[in-house]
Amino acid sequence: MSGKTILVWFRKDLRIHDNEILAEAVRKGDRIVPVYCFDPRQFEMTSFQIMKTGLIRTRFLLESVADLRDSFKRAGGDLIIKFGKPEIILPELVAKYQANEVYHHREVASEETRVSADVENALWKLKINLKHFIGHTLYHKEDLPFPINSIPDVFTSFRKKVERDGSVRACHETPGKMNFPENLESSKLPNLSDFGFDEHVPTDERSVMKFYGGETEALKRMQDYFWVTNAVQNYKQTRNGLLGSDYSSKFSAWIALGCLSPREVYWEIKKYDQVHGSGDSTYSLYLELLWRDYFRFMFKKYGNKFFQKIGFKGVAPEESENQQELFELWKNAETGIPFIDANMKELNATGFMSNRGRQNVASFLVKDLKVNWMWGASYFEEKLIDYCPANNWGNWAYIAGVGNDPREYRYFNVLKQAMEYDPQGDYVRLWIPELSKVPGAGVHQPWNLSQAEQSEYQLISYLTAPPYTPELVFLKK
Known part of the structure; x- marks a missing residue:
């Protein structure tokens, strides 16, 4: 030939x-x-x-x-x-x-x-x-203002230097004409059953949106988010949301598989800023892309340390003696803390969880239940539709305090977070139907309801289920 x-x-x-x-x-x-x-x-x-x-x-x-x-x-x-x-x-x-x-x-x-x-x-x-x-990155490593082994271990220092001295390259053009061998074989796409899964698994209607794989859907989503719904304009204000398709970009699943180029998103941000003027929201979206770069470069710097319990800080978090039992409760959405369980139910049913939810369930697993953080990272690897190694394990190490978090100790008060980000309890009621009759913020602490209220809202059987025993409901104290 x-x-x-x-x-x-x-x-x-x-x-x-x-x-x-x-x-x-x-x-x-x-x-x-x-x-x-x-x-x-x-x-x-x-x-x-x-x-x-x-x-x-x-x-x-x-x-x-x-x-x-x-x-x-x-x-x-x-x-x-x-x-x-x-x-x-x-x-x-x-x-x-x-x-x-x-x-x-x-x-x-x-x-x-x-x-x-x-x-x-x-x-x-x-x-x-x-x-x-x-x-796979926004910034090419050759365009960074420092070699990989000198990248700062604190994101803010990295960000400031990159924004000052780095540059994002133009996108590569999509090929017009492509030539293939005349005898190029055709292939059969595997089925879910080829991987041992049921072919007829229904999509949960409560999902924030329908995630359909591929470049076609990725580009459509980007077009919709920027130019049809104009939702990007409010990204900074809504990014910690829990309900609906447009509180965040939802680009991550397509970026993780490379169906959507981070550079393409970056230059779409620049195009949007030219039309509408630059603002905090488009800058905040850019920062999320930069975080993805950062964790990827950190993986180049530290390698397998992100897959070790001690991370690159050298000291592993404290662990409970019964952590296997506690891990099972966490992953099966049976901790007894409605905000945690609602987020885990969403993950298990849809493969997606909000950024706010991820931080809370991770912190709860590591800091409250004192379970090996690597179990949580591995569970996310299985379940997340937008899983990518650097982003997932980098974020878990961050929460566990063995990665890039500059704070000596970071803790999420789950009940406080629930009240702030789900003030009326709508998210919890969506994912935990047993609590659907409980009005307002009371849904976050159903154990505090009076006997009459528990009876009225039909919670007696729910509140006497095993997860609500005093030994397991840590935040009741």
Whole structure:
């Protein structure tokens, strides 16, 4: 086969817009071979006996891969979809299509980088180069005002230096014409049942919105949030909300799988500011993108320390003797604290939880129940639709006090937080129907209701359930 063939290995970059590996492959190659591998290791049990990838995120991933395949089909090609280890599959495809080079985006977490190394070693035996690109961050690491190992351990210091001396690159153009091998195979997309899940799991109608995977939906959501609903204008005021689709951007699930480029969002912010004037809300949204960058760079700096109980602070939080029992209550939304249980019910049912909810349930698990924070991080890994290693484990380490939090001790008073962010109890009543008759803020402390009120609101059986025994309801004291 004459000319140059480049195999483009997709991982968490499931888009054709602002995708450097695709743009460069189209520019430098005569043909491209797009490939996605469902790595079975990503669907196994963790050492904490929790699944690495749960049902809802698997469904979102399947939708995202299907959308990417549709993009290539519209361009006259296809996406080769395989189930298996990339270090085995990619060399086979290189040989089949006589590829001259393989392109992929670098990852930062240890499991992902180990797979890259295994692929690189396997390709090296064929004398084929695995070319690495950087495409998951707002700021390219080469444009930072310091080397990775000198990045400040406090976000504010990082932010100030980056805003003063850093710059965000322009997006890569979406390829117009793409050429593919004439014999490019077509692939069958796996089903949920192929991963051991039920195919007919209904969507919970209480979900803040319908999360459908893929670049098409990601760009539509961005267009709606900026230009149709204009919701971004109030982001700073509403970002700590709990109910509805527009209190926050909800971009995170698509960004996590690379269906939406952080740079694309950044330049959309700039475009919006040109039309409406810059303000606190668009700046606050930019800061959320910057936090994602920060945790990713921290992973480059500290590596596996984020997967150790002591983090990079060197001292692990205190733990309860009965933490296994307490962890089960927490993950099953049976702690007896309505605000915590409501958030966990939302996570379990929809794969999503608000930022405010995440901070509270994490703090409660670590600081009140005194359970190993890594169990919580691992559970989020299974359940969250927007899971990404650096963001998830970085945030958990922060809450646990073993990561980037500059405070010596950070604690969330759950009842105070509930009163502030769910003052009328609407969120709790939505997710805990047993409390639906309790009016106002009383829903947050149903144990304080009189016997007559408990009878009127039909709470007797609810309040005598095991989670409400005095030994387990810590905040009743």
